[in-house]
Amino acid sequence: MSHKKDSLKNFAKTGVTKRLGFAPLGVTSIPTQVAIGVASASYWRGMWYILDDNLFPDNPLYSAVASLGLGSFGLAFGQGVIARKAEYYARKEAAKLPFYYTPVARFVTLYCVATSCVLVWRGAWMGWDIAYEKISKESATDRGHLTKSGLGSHVLATLGLLAFGRFSSVLGPPAKVSIMKDLAFKATTWKQYSKAAKWFFK
Numbered sequence: 758m759s760h761k762k763d764s765l766k767n768f769a770k771t772g773v774t775k776r777l778g779f780a781p782l783g784v785t786s787i788p789t790q791v792a793i794g795v796a797s798a799s800y801w802r803g804m805w806y807i808l809d810d811n812l813f814p815d816n817p818l819y820s821a822v823a824s825l826g827l828g829s830f831g832l833a834f835g836q837g838v839i840a841r842k843a844e845y846y847a848r849k850e851a852a853k854l855p856f857y858y859t860p861v862a863r864f865v866t867l868y869c870v871a872t873s874c875v876l877v878w879r880g881a882w883m884g885w886d887i888a889y890e891k892i893s894k895e896s897a898t899d900r901g902h903l904t905k906s907g908l909g910s911h912v913l914a915t916l917g918l919l920a921f922g923r924f925s926s927v928l929g930p931p932a933k934v935s936i937m938k939d940l941a942f943k944a945t946t947w948k949q950y951s952k953a954a955k956w957f958f959k
Contacts, residue, residue, distance in 0.1 A: 760926060794929075797929065801875050801878075802872070805879055806870060808824065808875070808876070808879055812824065814947055817886070817887055818887055820883060821878070821879075821880045821883035821884045821887060823880075824876045824877070824879045824880030824883065825876070825877060825881070825884070826879030826880075827873070827876045828873045828874065828875070828876030828877035828878075828879075828880060829873075830875065831870065831871075831872060831873025831876060832868050832870060832873045832874075832877070834866075834869065835866050835869045835873060836870070836910065838866055839866060856920075883904065885897065885908040885909075885910045886906070889905075889906045889909070891903070891943040893905075914927075
């Protein structure tokens with residue numbers, strides 16, 4: 758088993774992984790990945806249901822537009838904060854001045870971005886349902902229309918993501934554990950933090 762783990766680690770260090778764009782993590786990591794997937798889905802479910810109950814619950818169109826708007830603003834705000842902080846800490850380090858990281862501030866930023874992602878997904882999801890209903894005069898969630906509606910959004914999204922060269926963006930937990938590494942919460946030097954934060958900008 759240890760030999761297999763070593764071979765996976767060695768494989769992950771090769772140039773092959775760069776060409777493939779991914780690397781195997783090993784069977785032993787699957788329980789952790791699944792647990793993270795369940796926790797992430799639970800986070801999204803909780804936020805989604807709260808929004809369903811409080812964000813224009815009686816007007817699907819307003820709710821979808823509000824979700825997309827708030828999600829877009831949240832992503833812009835969160836990434837703007839990270840970019841400004843990164844530049845600030847870089848100047849501090851270059852001038853050899855002391856600076857400190859606040860784990861709470863990092864968590865708030867991550868939470869803002871995560872919630873914004875839920876908002877964008879929800880807005881897009883509801884938008885598809887509304888558009889399908891307007892075009893077909895039938896509910897997208899009715900029996901027999903689920904496949905038609907789902908196939909339409911699935912095919913168009915696949916083609917669009919391939920055209921943008923961002924198909925891997927569909928990966929979420931458990932396949933993709935994180936975007937901005939949680940190592941940032943424990944960082945004590947700029948090198949450690951930038952190593953974690955750079956994933957956010959990819």
